Amino acid sequence: MNIRRFVATDMRAALAAIRGELGSDAVMLSSRKLPEGVEVIAAIDYDDSLLGNAGLADQLAGIAADDSGASQLDEYQRVATPSLAIEREITLAKIAAPAGETNSPESSMAHEIKDLRRLLETQLASLAWNDMNRQAPVRARLLRELSKLGVDSTIAMELADEVPNDCGSQEAMRLIVRRFGERLPLATWDMATTGGIFAIVGPTGVGKTTSLAKIAARFVLKHSVDELGLISTDTYRIGARQQLANFARILRSPMHVAESAQDLRRVLDGFSNKKLVLIDTAGMSQRDVRLANQFTTLNVDGYDVRTVLAVSAGADRGCLAEAMNVFKAAKPEALIVTKLDEASTLGGVLSLAIRNALPVAYLSDGQRVPEDLHCAAPKRFWLLHNALKLSANAPTAPDEHELAERFGHMGFAVNA
Ligand SMILES: Nc1nc2c(ncn2[C@@H]2O[C@H](COP(=O)(O)OP(=O)(O)OP(=O)(O)O)[C@@H](O)[C@H]2O)c(=O)[nH]1
Ligand SMILES: [Mg+2]
Incomplete structure (x- = not known):
């Protein structure tokens, strides 16, 4: 752990100096006002496990070993936060304790230190935010x-x-x-026009099958139904296959189930005369280990199976980030944003597209097939307008x- 003391005219300058010298992983341990400005103690490579060994004590002892170090240590002890002073006591006490002795009071103290550190970080964040409010x-x-x-x-x-x-x-x-x-980023293509082989992946219940049905129906409005093929890789739930089979029956389109990559290859071979093949995948929790199997199924040699990720606009930022993290393994090349009609904010899902450079291809704002699916390309202004409208009507603000x-x-x- 590298502990440093920074003195600057204000918190902003101190933060900039810390970032410049220790990098963005630095942790602020304490701050206080000085006549000349503000003093911040920051650390890099801060490691809680140090509490379990002599690391911190060694560092402190090392600092104390030479003359200049001794004054550094004095200075450190003078300015260090209570949490670090306690941490040092614990570390030293641990070394002094006979082997095998339990350390439950220490570990409860360690928890308290963690809480204290969190509290300090929160207070520093508050200071910095107030500073920004004043200065900018x-x-x-x-x-x-x-x-x-x-x-x-x-x-x-x-x-x-x-x-x-x-x-x-x-x-x-x-x-x-x-x-x-x-x-x-907005996709400029529409699979209902260009055709291709597309699999729709995404978390459970976001509207994958409904979106697929909407795209299929759009395609049939422009082309012959003979040019359309539907496949389900959802071998886990009979009801899910049935849902797609019902849509296929209404459209009078062939529909097959594929259990593995070999199966999918066989079905795709049979669909070689189709302009558009749509593959519906199983709705699974993003934490389900079987998801990887499903992604493997979509890997068929000789066929370019393109994937699009369906996400619900109503999902919170954490869920969206987790979904992205898991489904990026399927290499999606675009997003279908569903349930816009139910979302209370749009910034989260739009940020997801920006952050991952993943163009939005379709927008879904209702259950009707196919009316409630729209190509996203001409909807940039509409999206911004709706995002602002939702924000203006939001019942709560951060x-x-x-x-x-x-x-x-x-x-x-x-x-x-
Ligand atoms: N309000 C609203 N409902 C939608 C939208 N898209 C789909 N739904 C509804 O959401 C529910 C789930 O839709 P599905 O298409 O079955 O979702 P899925 O992702 O295929 O679900 P799983 O296969 O179980 O993961 C259905 O009741 C749909 O009608 C939308 O844009 N808005
Ligand atoms: Mg489904």
Whole structure:
């Protein structure tokens, strides 16, 4: 662990110095006001496991070993947070304790230290956020508005960084919404026109089968149904296969079930005369280990099976990030954003598309087949308009504490 003391004129300058010297993984351990500004103790490679060995004590002893180190240690002890002082006591006590002696009071103290550290971090985040409110009120307001829209913190910060500090708040908001829209990737193709082999993957119940049925119906409106083939790889639930079979019957399209990559190859061989083949996959929890099997099934030599990921606009940011993390193994090349009619914010799902450079191909805003599916390409303005409308009507907005948690840790720079 490398502990450093930073003195700067204000918290912003201290954060910048910490980031510059220790990098963004640095942890702030304490801060206090000094006549000349603010003092922050920060550490890198902070490792809780140090409590279980002599690491910290060695470091402290090492510092104390030479003369300059001794004064550093004095200084450290003078300025260190109570948590670090306690941590040092524990570490030293542990070394002194005979082998095999239980350390339950220590571990409960370790928990307290962790809580204390969390508390300090929260307070520092609060300080930094208040600092931003004072020094860059327009930027703070933009971050507040972007949070209400549901925009991811990193993207919100990047967007806010693009706005000059002397920009008026209304103009800044216009600028930022326009930039957000420009950054949103939208697919310009429609599989119902181009054809191809597409598998729709995604978490349970997001509307994969319904979206597939909508795309199939759009295709049939433009082409002959003889050019359409439907496949289900959902071998886990009879009801799911039945759902697709019902759509296939209504459209009078052939539908097959494939259990493995070999099976899928056989079915695709049989569908070689089809312009569009749509593959419905099983709805599984993103934590289900069988998902990997399903992705393997879609890997068929000699066939370009393209995947699109369906996600619900109503899912919270954590769920969306987890879904992306799991389903990226299926190498999706676009998104279908479903349940727009049920979402309370749109910023989360739009941030997902931006962050992963994954173009949105379709938007689904209802259960009707095929009326409630739209190509996303001409809907950029519509999406932004709806995102703003939802945010304006949102019953709650992130409170100051939440905003400090989201942005206080990130530091900020005032633009010229
Ligand atoms: N409100 C709304 N409901 C939708 C939308 N898309 C699908 N649904 C409904 O969501 C429910 C689940 O849809 P499915 O298409 O079965 O979802 P799925 O992802 O295939 O589900 P699993 O295969 O079980 O994972 C159904 O009741 C659909 O009618 C939409 O855009 N808006
Ligand atoms: Mg389904």
